[in-house]
Amino acid sequence: MDILIIDDEETIRQSTRIAVEAEDHYAECAESLDSARLRLKEEKFDLIFLDLRLGEESGLDLLKEIIEKDPKQLVIIFTAYATVDSAVEATRLGAYDYLSKPFTPDQIRGILLKAAKASKTRDHIKVLETTVTELKSQVDTSAPPNRFESTDLGMQSVLETLFRAAATPASILLLGESGTGKSVIARTIHENSHLKDKPFVTVSCPSLSRELLESELFGHVRGAFTGAIKDAWGKVHAADGGTLFLDEIGELPMEIQPKLLRLLQEREYERLGENKTRSANVRIIAATNRNLKQSIADGEFREDLFYRINVISVELPPLRARSSDLLHFANDYLDYFSTRIGRKIKGFSAKALDHLRSYGWPGNLRELRNSIERATILCAGDKIEPKDLPRSEPGSSSTSDLVPGADVSIEDLESEHIKLIVERSDNLQDAATTLGIDKATLYRKRKKLNI
Amino acid sequence: MPLPDSDPSLSSIAHEFKTPLTGIQMMLHLLAEKKVGPLNETQVSMIEQAKVDCDRLVDTIQNHFDRKK
Numbered sequence: 460m461d462i463l464i465i466d467d468e469e470t471i472r473q474s475t476r477i478a479v480e481a482e483d484h485y486a487e488c489a490e491s492l493d494s495a496r497l498r499l500k501e502e503k504f505d506l507i508f509l510d511l512r513l514g515e516e517s518g519l520d521l522l523k524e525i526i527e528k529d530p531k532q533l534v535i536i537f538t539a540y541a542t543v544d545s546a547v548e549a550t551r552l553g554a555y556d557y558l559s560k561p562f563t564p565d566q567i568r569g570i571l572l573k574a575a576k577a578s579k580t581r582d583h584i585k586v587l588e589t590t591v592t593e594l595k596s597q598v599d600t601s602a603p604p605n606r607f608e609s610t611d612l613g614m615q616s617v618l619e620t621l622f623r624a625a626a627t628p629a630s631i632l633l634l635g636e637s638g639t640g641k642s643v644i645a646r647t648i649h650e651n652s653h654l655k656d657k658p659f660v661t662v663s664c665p666s667l668s669r670e671l672l673e674s675e676l677f678g679h680v681r682g683a684f685t686g687a688i689k690d691a692w693g694k695v696h697a698a699d700g701g702t703l704f705l706d707e708i709g710e711l712p713m714e715i716q717p718k719l720l721r722l723l724q725e726r727e728y729e730r731l732g733e734n735k736t737r738s739a740n741v742r743i744i745a746a747t748n749r750n751l752k753q754s755i756a757d758g759e760f761r762e763d764l765f766y767r768i769n770v771i772s773v774e775l776p777p778l779r780a781r782s783s784d785l786l787h788f789a790n791d792y793l794d795y796f797s798t799r800i801g802r803k804i805k806g807f808s809a810k811a812l813d814h815l816r817s818y819g820w821p822g823n824l825r826e827l828r829n830s831i832e833r834a835t836i837l838c839a840g841d842k843i844e845p846k847d848l849p850r851s852e853p854g855s856s857s858t859s860d861l862v863p864g865a866d867v868s869i870e871d872l873e874s875e876h877i878k879l880i881v882e883r884s885d886n887l888q889d890a891a892t893t894l895g896i897d898k899a900t901l902y903r904k905r906k907k908l909n910i
Numbered sequence: 911m912p913l914p915d916s917d918p919s920l921s922s923i924a925h926e927f928k929t930p931l932t933g934i935q936m937m938l939h940l941l942a943e944k945k946v947g948p949l950n951e952t953q954v955s956m957i958e959q960a961k962v963d964c965d966r967l968v969d970t971i972q973n974h975f976d977r978k979k
Contacts, residue, residue: 473933474940478936560928560970561928561931561935564936
């Protein structure tokens with residue numbers, strides 16, 4: 460443990476420090492409340508020994524300040540006033556325990572053992588709190604259990620690479636369109652790594668202003684910016700020893716990029732508004748839907764940072780390229796939402812399945828999930844029909860190129876048009892009527908165009 | 911914040927005795943445990959005697975103030 464000893468008596472400071480260091484802990488001393496305040500501003504200590512009376516000063520004043528800042532800070536009070544009053548008052552204010560003067564090295568050792576256990580429990584609670592927050596956000600997104608098997612060859616290769624890399628400390632860069640499951644994959648990498656019992660902390664790069672994002676990442680001291688009313692630790696500190704997931708790293712402002720690079724290379728950083736250098740050891744998983752090489756060419760992303768995070772890089776294929784997986788996902792979502800909503804839906808009609816396959820899914824898994832949830836609610840019968848599913852709109856899917864005036868052949872345009880009309884018609888006769896052709900012509904065209 | 915105690919004068923006297931005694935007791939124990947380096951036989955014997963005297967003084971002071979409380 461890192462320990463601060465605050466006492467105005469040189470002999471007590473020195474002897475306590477020797478007793479503490481003999482037990483393989485790191486100890487520092489402060490002879491007054493002011494010098495202690497300075498050290499506490501610069502450094503985080505696992506345990507503080509604090510004298511109840513330092514000359515004319517009261518240790519209880521500092522105790523109050525310490526506990527106000529961090530209610531979980533372990534503080535042991537040294538007191539020559541071994542009365543019930545002083546002990547009760549110190550404990551009421553948040554002290555972990557107290558030692559009556561005169562004490563012995565044996566008593567110091569006893570209290571160190573007790574405090575070490577408490578400190579370990581406190582760290583464990585910190586990890587659990589982080590996990591609960593992450594799980595809560597997962598629950599909030601309401602999704603069925605994640606599926607990591609794939610029948611798609613491209614995705615199989617991606618998963619194989621990721622599961623092999625998970626067990627190493629290498630940085631991982633996840634590329635892919637929005638909604639392809641990068642966040643879910645990042646958490647899965649963490650859970651399959653040697654860091655699975657350590658924190659997994661997510662930072663969403665585009666969600667905040669530069670200053671707030673920097674503070675969210677590295678923390679700040681009071682007064683560092685307007686609204687910084689007290690010192691705060693950042694997510695880098697929270698993720699120390701574990702995994703830091705930087706979502707949409709392509710949106711990371713240029714001003715913060717050198718600081719992140721330094722954290723990755725030197726494992727060093729500073730809180731906003733503070734000069735003290737701190738260290739943190741985090742494994743980075745980053746994700747982006749941007750073309751980072753283009754961002755480098757445009758001067759929006761540092762090349763050195765790109766190469767530092769691009770140790771293992773994989774591109775998650777879009778859903779439209781994973782047609783074999785698409786129906787598995789759709790069925791998973793349908794099972795999940797029909798159970799959740801309490802509707803007995805047997806599955807997808809044949810036309811709905813065709814529609815699922817032909818639709819472009821520009822929003823990928825996220826869009827599929829939302830569409831199936833909507834379809835489960837709106838479905839009138841016991842099967843999902845094409846009308847319950849999203850329709851292709853110009854500019855919103857892979858079919859976006861297939862619009863009149865685009866650089867496409869007449870045959871492709873005709874094929875797409877016939878496909879859409881057939882999908883939304885109740886039968887082929889209706890489709891043929893809408894298209895202005897007879898049913899036999901429609902058969903021929905479908906055969907020729909392989910619709 | 912005022913320091914809590916029922917009898918300020920008694921507290922102050924207790925503090926004046928117990929504070930220097932803490933340093934003395936801690937240092938004697940650390941020396942006897944050889945936490946700061948090896949000792950010869952004469953040094954060990956002298957420190958053990960000093961510890962006995964110190965422990966006696968601690969008992970006396972603690973008994974005295976316990977009785978007064």
